[in-house]
Every structure is written in C-alpha cells, then in structure tokens.
Amino acid sequence: MRILFLGDVMGRAGRAAVVERLAPLKASLRADFCVVNGENASGGMGLSGGHAQLLLAAGADVVTLGDHAFDQKDMIGFIEKEPRVLRPINFAKDAPGRGAGVFEATRGRKVMVAQVLGNVFMKRAFDDPFSALDGVLRAHPMGAMAGVQAAMVDFHAEASSEKMAAGHFCDGRASLVVGTHTHVPTADAQILNRGTAYLTDAGMCGDYDSVIGMDKAEPMRRFVTGMARDRFTPAEGAVTLAGVMVETDDRTGLARHVWPIREGGRLAPAMPPESI
Known part of the structure; x- marks a missing residue:
C-alpha cells in the first residue's frame, strides 16, 4: 500500500494549493491513502470546519490537527460530527473528538491513524505521549490477519530528539512515524x-519565502528589534507541497520504501528511489 502524508497546511495559500493539486499528486504517486495535517490551514492558527471540509473534498482521507486544534472555535462542534478529523490523543481527557481511528484505503484495506503531541519545549504540558501511543498501537496490531494493514503516527512536536525517540518507540508497530509542527x-x-x-519533520504546505510560513516582515522585525508592531500573517507566495510517501507490505504493515515529497514552489523536488 502507498500512503501519502502532507505536512502542516499553512494559511490560505497552502489551503488553495492542496485543494488544487492534491488529486493529481495522489494520481501521479499512485497513492492508496492520504493524510494531511491541517493544523494551520485557517489563517495560520487552527482549522475551521469549512476549511476541513475543503481538504477532505480535495482528497485527504484523514486530516490531523495539533496544539492549535481548537483555535478556530467551530472545530469544537465540527470534530464531534466528522471522524476523519483527528485531534491529538493526549490533548485533554475531556477534549471533543478523537485522536486515533481506523479508516478504509483502496481495496478495502484498513489504516490506523493516530496523532500525538510532544511535551518538550511546548507551551503547555500535555499528557504523556508515549503511554498514549502505546495504548493505541497495542489496540491496533498490524498485519494481513490483524485488524489493520497499516498504521501511521503524526507526532506533532517541537524537539527533534522527542520525535526521534517516538520513532524508535513505535518501531515495528507502525508503518510510518512522521513529525510535524516545525514547518x-x-x-x-x-x-x-x-x-x-x-x-523527523514533513515540513509544511506553504510559501517557503517566509519565516516558517509567516510573511517575513513582522518576524524579522521582532528578531531584529525585539519589538512587535503587527500580527503574524501567513505568506501568500508560491506554495510547495511537502510531505512523505511510504510503501508498505500488506502482510506485515511494515515499510518497504520511504521518500520525501516536494511538489511545486521553491524547494528542490525530492525524487523517489530508483527501485520504485
């Protein structure tokens, strides 16, 4: 099975690029299943219900969130009605929605998707991500005779070391562990x-002529002068769709090949291995 993951969608430009280009990208890659992180798709902070619907209609099978999961207040009610949108499993015990689910890919195959928040350098302490992940992975073993044919984890975190530890913690129990959040x-x-x-990080679907997706004038002013004058606003230039593609073995759920995706915009394209 081929699973495509796209990193944090950034603002209006990133959202429009996904809506326009996701379907042909999936076709060219022969993707069987697609997950998109929509964490910053609405004004750079969170995701609205309407924008979530746009990403799903464009071809995302699942949309994941992050620490800005409920910055757009209508997501609180929307996520209860839309199981294809996932907030982090360790966000809060009483948070609406779900942090993991099993979804159908091509030919009836099942994919478990989970999202979790890291704790290191984040603005608030969330529940332990490792015990939360352990419970989900134990409940959804992979393999042809098991409940799911593949499993993937979106680890939304600041620290590279914490993401790497999560990868090794899930090794052999997930098809893909991919980091998001740092863009x-x-x-x-x-x-x-x-x-x-x-x-470690999929990158963002946004304008890379920016400061992690934001128009560069205000972040640069704050770094240079130490003073804020305006709000951060998402950059609106040419968008690169950035992410990762994994090919799995349906018998075991484990990865056979993995390669980064760079489509359009400013970043140099990443080519798959010659064997693909």
Whole structure:
C-alpha cells in the first residue's frame, strides 16, 4: 500500500494549493491513502470546519490537527460530527473528538491513524505521549490477519530528539512515524531497524519565502528589534507541497520504501528511489 502524508497546511495559500493539486499528486504517486495535517490551514492558527471540509473534498482521507486544534472555535462542534478529523490523543481527557481511528484505503484495506503531541519545549504540558501511543498501537496490531494493514503516527512536536525517540518507540508497530509542527522538512527519511518508516519533520504546505510560513516582515522585525508592531500573517507566495510517501507490505504493515515529497514552489523536488 502507498500512503501519502502532507505536512502542516499553512494559511490560505497552502489551503488553495492542496485543494488544487492534491488529486493529481495522489494520481501521479499512485497513492492508496492520504493524510494531511491541517493544523494551520485557517489563517495560520487552527482549522475551521469549512476549511476541513475543503481538504477532505480535495482528497485527504484523514486530516490531523495539533496544539492549535481548537483555535478556530467551530472545530469544537465540527470534530464531534466528522471522524476523519483527528485531534491529538493526549490533548485533554475531556477534549471533543478523537485522536486515533481506523479508516478504509483502496481495496478495502484498513489504516490506523493516530496523532500525538510532544511535551518538550511546548507551551503547555500535555499528557504523556508515549503511554498514549502505546495504548493505541497495542489496540491496533498490524498485519494481513490483524485488524489493520497499516498504521501511521503524526507526532506533532517541537524537539527533534522527542520525535526521534517516538520513532524508535513505535518501531515495528507502525508503518510510518512522521513529525510535524516545525514547518521545516528534514532530510532523514529512513526505515528503522524493525521496519517502521520515519521522518523527523514533513515540513509544511506553504510559501517557503517566509519565516516558517509567516510573511517575513513582522518576524524579522521582532528578531531584529525585539519589538512587535503587527500580527503574524501567513505568506501568500508560491506554495510547495511537502510531505512523505511510504510503501508498505500488506502482510506485515511494515515499510518497504520511504521518500520525501516536494511538489511545486521553491524547494528542490525530492525524487523517489530508483527501485520504485
């Protein structure tokens, strides 16, 4: 099975690019299943219900959120009615919605998707991400005779070390562990020792002529002068769709190949291995 994951959708420009380009991208990659992180798709902070519907209609099978999950207040009610939108499993015990679910890919195959928030350097302490992940992975073993044919984890966190630890913690129990939140794609796509594909950060679907997706004038002013004058606003230039693709073995759920995705915009394209 081929699973496509796209990193944080950033603002109106990122949202429009996903709506326009996701379907042809899925077709060109022969993707069987697609997950999109919509954490910043509405004005750079959170995701509204209407914008979630746009991402799903564009071809996302699942949309994940993050620490800004409920910045758009209508998401509180929307997520209760739309199981394809996932907030972090360790956000809060009484938070609406779900943090994990099992979804159908092509040919009736089942994919478990979970999202979790890291704790290191985040603005607030969330529940332990590792025990939360352990429970979900134990409940959804992979394999042809098991409940799901693949499993993927969106680990939304600031610290690279915490993301890497999560990858090794899930090794052999998930098809893919991919980091989100920092908006800068990393160059460490790999298959870990027990067969889990891993990438520290998928990057963002946004304008890279920016400061992590925001129009660069105000962030640069604050760094240079130490003073704020305006609000941060998402950059509106050419968008690169950034993410990762994993090919799994339906018998085991483990990864056979993994490669980064760079489509359009300013970043150099990333090519799959010659064997693909």
